[in-house]
Amino acid sequence: DTGVSQDPRHKITKRGQNVTFRCDPISEHNRLYWYRQTLGQGPEFLTYFQNEAQLEKSRLLSDRFSAERPKGSFSTLEIQRTEQGDSAMYLCASSLSPLMNTEAFFGQGTRLTVV
């Protein structure tokens, strides 16, 4: 397994357009996370899946954001009607449960620029 994979690596979009990002976690990991990282800040938690169930969403995740993990494998994060404030690095991570909460393994991220 090559680790957590994210696609695309970079995305430039015009304000108001919709964008979708994909994350492929490490194959045996049943937990999947999305984080957002803005310049000069640490990653901020957005949402979390245990298998296909989305168990928590941050208040940072407005109604324009939606995430899915349809078969408990890959996940998508969609942003509708993008705004300049959505420009950030979107990080996906995965980890293994039901063992104790251990470290999350991160992908290289998708850098979104809204112009």
Added chain:
Amino acid sequence: AQSVTQLDSQVPVFEEAPVELRCNYSSSVSVYLFWYVQYPNQGLQLLLKYLSGSTLVESINGFEAEFNKSQTSFHLRKPSVHISDTAEYFCAVSAPSGFKTIFGAGTRLFVKA
């Protein structure tokens, strides 16, 4: 709920000098603690972790961190840094029974020749 404070946003240091990156956390429950490193244009990589047991943990590239419960700290140290250690370092905390990891704002380590 947990929170993390990284006390220094930037740490410049000369090559082969020692360095300490400071991290303090807040939590009402026991915690797991992590240091992640992020090189330019790359994702986060786990550097080291404290889950239980010995309070001193080490990484394969010479970094170490010590869990100090009384001071709620998990400072990262290296006795002699290399140019290649230049990166952003994030301290993070999670609860053993929880699911999300909370990150500090990061410390940019800049190693000068």
